[in-house]
Amino acid sequence: MGKNRLEAFSDGVIAIIITIMVLELKVPHGETISSLAPLIPVFLSYVLSFVYVGIYWNNHHHMLNTCKKVTGPILWANLHLLFWLSLFPFVTGWMGENHFASAPSAIYGVVLLMAAVAYFTLQQFIIASQGPDSLLKKAIGNDWKGKASPLIYLISIPIAFWSHWVSQGLFVFVALIWLVPDRRIENILAVKD
Amino acid sequence: MGKNRLEAFSDGVIAIIITIMVLELKVPHGETISSLAPLIPVFLSYVLSFVYVGIYWNNHHHMLNTCKKVTGPILWANLHLLFWLSLFPFVTGWMGENHFASAPSAIYGVVLLMAAVAYFTLQQFIIASQGPDSLLKKAIGNDWKGKASPLIYLISIPIAFWSHWVSQGLFVFVALIWLVPDRRIENILAVKD
Amino acid sequence: MGKNRLEAFSDGVIAIIITIMVLELKVPHGETISSLAPLIPVFLSYVLSFVYVGIYWNNHHHMLNTCKKVTGPILWANLHLLFWLSLFPFVTGWMGENHFASAPSAIYGVVLLMAAVAYFTLQQFIIASQGPDSLLKKAIGNDWKGKASPLIYLISIPIAFWSHWVSQGLFVFVALIWLVPDRRIENILAVKD
């Protein structure tokens, strides 16, 4: 009941977030290739955030595949996740326009951390709604990625004030460990069918 | 007939409203944490409006779950609701940029009031379309929340010119009474199944 | 085949068009009620266009309800309609910011005319795809509204340079004749069921 609409609404919000981020790439005034140069950090921060939002959409998609019924707490935990994702365009633009400076990188880490916490909360509510034989609980196993990511975001925040490039490296590193195919949920669902 | 498309269109519009509100959070020019300070009121007004739009989406979702057929009046009452919701980004931005000053707070109250009236109208059309055994009518009961909210918005409008903080307090208060889980419709639907 | 996706894509585009029009309502710098005064014409043009886009969505919704299969020409005729609707935010903003001056009113009429022609074309392709017993053909009957509207838009274009208020009156008049409930398609579908 209502799961389709939850997915449709989340898809809509995530699709808009991923697309309006590109509005921070402001059309330059010059008409030469070199007038694109100042946009390079904005473009790179856009790529990083596009990948992150893509990972969230992908994982959200798999997680909801295991979900049978939508409860009130799931609805609100989902809106909470969408709230933090909705701040991506802002922090991405700020970080890009300031060439990955310390404070914007730290705040980017804060938003990544809060989104990860919100995702984890949503996951817990779905598991709770499924009872002791939760398919999702079985699928995520020990969930080392889900536990390591927020820790890495957390340490990347103070590190940004020491070396913002190390923080950026950590952001890229976490994105890469999620990009590696993760067949946990697919496998469990396949076995079940 | 057509209910799915009404939901899909409403989801699309609400998803866009909730997301473009964040565009009022303009990327600051400085690169220090302190350059975020002037954005705090804009951010707080964004949080308040995000919660309000989330409540509307949530309630809309439950209300349409009880609706079997979509009539012409329902279509237009729904568009009327979406019209007032579409003014949220404007009033949110105006209120945030003026640090919750009197006039913007009063106009924010006007938009909240009109959206509540539009929601109530839509609810009445759906009940009317369901005939004497209306599931929705049973589900909302005496609907004290739906009746108290517009009254509170109404008194918050003149109050804003006396103390805009009292008006803001009323807006937060109404949001909180809706956030408290409201299982009326869920219960009625569960009983029926 | 594919009708759902055509509807979903059209809903998405129309939902975005109806929502980004509100971005032309720029947040004013002052914090008094009087600082809203210059926005009144922009607001009124927004209301007019919101109603027009709402009418298009409503009619599109009913028309596609009669459509069983989606052909290549229907896909492109639909995109052609969406193209003209996508110009609504531009012409609405231009007309509102110039207080309904002659040239913007005339161009608004041109966009209304082209959208009406595109809608008519789409309708003809759907009728053609349904063969001699076309449900849609039966439903629209002599289609006097669909034929009168483009004619009125056409004469409103030169009239705008003589008196732009007469043109605005014609735009409002056409919107009103469409707002009057039109049960043609609903009736035919009900009979068929």
Added chain:
Amino acid sequence: MGKNRLEAFSDGVIAIIITIMVLELKVPHGETISSLAPLIPVFLSYVLSFVYVGIYWNNHHHMLNTCKKVTGPILWANLHLLFWLSLFPFVTGWMGENHFASAPSAIYGVVLLMAAVAYFTLQQFIIASQGPDSLLKKAIGNDWKGKASPLIYLISIPIAFWSHWVSQGLFVFVALIWLVPDRRIENILAVKD
């Protein structure tokens, strides 16, 4: 499994891309017809990109109709395609505002090329997922359009620095060969039914 949601998300992103491109058509300050003149190149570049995004949506729609199951690589290949499509508003605005100058035209060609490569990659992953009797493989045949287009984009990039009008002519030419109805997939699906 999950195909509907992949389509819904892609539809959302493409609908937003096609619509926010129109935001580059900035409302002019004057109120005369002649104040629209500087917008003509921006408008023409909008038309070209609208047609291109429309073609992509149309082909994507047909291609996914043949797809039964969604794998991890298909999800990511689809996001990769959406990434390059999301750059259309930027390159369209830059090209339009600089009257189709050489560098913006070349970069427009680069984005067209990358989108074509991403589309081809997605197509290969879908074919691979369908095994030896791939319906999609049969449907596209020798796929001369899909192979010729990226080649033409590739040569249009250096040509833009010699004559940007020849590049523009090539962009229009490729759009036209895709607009010619292509019944391959429709035919194969019809035969199969």
